[in-house]
Amino acid sequence: MTPRSAPPRVLTVAGSDSGGGAGIQADLKTMLALGTHGMSVITAVTAQNSLGVHGAWPLPATAVIAQFRAVVDDIGVQAVKTGMLASAELVEAVAGLLRPLDVPVVVDPVGVSKHGDALLAHDALDAVRHRLLPVATVATPNLDEVTQLTGVTVTDESGLRTAAAAILALGPQWALIKGGHLPGDALDLLTDGITEHWLRAPRLDNSHTHGTGCTLASAIAAGLAADRTVPDAVAAAKDYVTGAISAGFALGSGIGPVDHGHRLRGGGDGAAVLG
Numbered sequence: 001m002t003p004r005s006a007p008p009r010v011l012t013v014a015g016s017d018s019g020g021g022a023g024i025q026a027d028l029k030t031m032l033a034l035g036t037h038g039m040s041v042i043t044a045v046t047a048q049n050s051l052g053v054h055g056a057w058p059l060p061a062t063a064v065i066a067q068f069r070a071v072v073d074d075i076g077v078q079a080v081k082t083g084m085l086a087s088a089e090l091v092e093a094v095a096g097l098l099r100p101l102d103v104p105v106v107v108d109p110v111g112v113s114k115h116g117d118a119l120l121a122h123d124a125l126d127a128v129r130h131r132l133l134p135v136a137t138v139a140t141p142n143l144d145e146v147t148q149l150t151g152v153t154v155t156d157e158s159g160l161r162t163a164a165a166a167i168l169a170l171g172p173q174w175a176l177i178k179g180g181h182l183p184g185d186a187l188d189l190l191t192d193g194i195t196e197h198w199l200r201a202p203r204l205d206n207s208h209t210h211g212t213g214c215t216l217a218s219a220i221a222a223g224l225a226a227d228r229t230v231p232d233a234v235a236a237a238k239d240y241v242t243g244a245i246s247a248g249f250a251l252g253s254g255i256g257p258v259d260h261g262h263r264l265r266g267g268g269d270g271a272a273v274l275g
Ligand SMILES: Nc1ncnc2c1ncn2[C@@H]1O[C@H](COP(=O)(O)OP(=O)(O)O)[C@@H](O)[C@H]1O
Pocket: 141, 142, 143, 178, 179, 180, 181, 186, 187, 188, 201, 202, 203, 204, 205, 206, 209, 211, 212, 213, 214, 216, 238, 241, 242, 245
């Protein structure tokens, strides 16, 4: 029998969401759905459901570093995604681990959950700005995170350019500014400061959007691990997350998850228009 070749290996460094819609759980489901081998470094455990985050316990930096070394030194990774990092100490530790690693890094600078619960200590913002964003291949802030990190407030589509310039000034190679929280189409801007790619999808009338940002960032990392270019990986990820949002379902009595398995259930991806 011919030995099967291994799928691309992708690592998520993020928090656990006990409800299974966001965080590590969303990341691993997305990575599997996109044909890659997902691996995880857990930074924090949250007690979370459709109503919100009921408790969060960051792990010691030694536990985060040990997980990372165990995976990277033996199995190896072809792309990394970071999500909830909880504290300044963990942001510093993760940035230090990523700096010498020669693979694409997608940084989702998670600050606050959909329910408004803090997932990052306020005193960690400087470490995100000056340690983590400089090691990012792609940074994927939502509009609240743009404001937290740069002071820029976006109220309409034209503000996405100003937001991207402010994020790029902090050092990532590419900025993907997610306009998901603006009214109208779900329009995101991807730019490296030279080229611009506008990704437009229809706004889906579905309140079950828990985990959108984690899903998008993990899908980008999966594409990069499979050697796609950044614009190709982001376009494919936008189609995947649009399909997942359109299939999002009610669970519990609050905000339900996007459906990471929509393809398994016969659902299609979205078809974002690129500009
Ligand atoms: N209702 C919606 N319909 C279609 N796309 C959406 C909707 N809400 C968010 N998106 C898209 O989902 C992705 C994640 O964005 P967003 O929800 O802003 O991230 P976050 O989870 O970090 O707040 C973006 O591509 C955004 O445009």
